[in-house]
Amino acid sequence: MAKKIVIRCPKCKKKMKISDTSAKYRCPHCGEVYKYTRLKKIISYPGKVIAGIFQTIRDILNGIKTKFNNAKNTAKYMKQVKKNMKSNPNWSNVEREKNRAKEVNRENKRSFFSKFKK
Numbered sequence: 001m002a003k004k005i006v007i008r009c010p011k012c013k014k015k016m017k018i019s020d021t022s023a024k025y026r027c028p029h030c031g032e033v034y035k036y037t038r039l040k041k042i043i044s045y046p047g048k049v050i051a052g053i054f055q056t057i058r059d060i061l062n063g064i065k066t067k068f069n070n071a072k073n074t075a076k077y078m079k080q081v082k083k084n085m086k087s088n089p090n091w092s093n094v095e096r097e098k099n100r101a102k103e104v105n106r107e108n109k110r111s112f113f114s115k116f117k118k
Contacts, residue, residue, distance in 0.1 A: 009034060 002019040009016055012030040022041065025034045042049075 007034075007036075 002021045004017050005020050006015050006017050008014065009027040009030060009032055011032040012027060014027070014029045016025065016027050016029070016034075018025045018034075018036060020041070022037050023035075025036060026032070027034060
């Protein structure tokens with residue numbers, strides 16, 4: 001659905017509400033026919049175009065700022081992880097889990113002779 005906009009009649013200078021599509025509109029006050037074209041649409045919205053450009057610039061800057069903060073926080077976290085791993089290699093359960101997985105694999109591994117033991 002096309003949205004409605006308010007423009008001024010070029011003849012009587014009174015406001016009239018029209019849809020935002022290119023067409024011919026009749027002023028309800030003086031009866032003047034007003035042709036609303038794409039060119040007039042572009043010319044009537046310079047403020048919106050400029051506002052859109054500034055909003056785009058703001059969005060780009062906010063995106064850059066967010067990515068920078070994320071990278072900074074990730075680097076800070078990785079620095080802390082490295083520090084903890086140097087002082088205590090078993091600070092997390094990573095090594096224990098690896099050893100536990102190896103033991104499970106050894107237990108589940110069947111030998112050649114286990115096939116004949118039934």
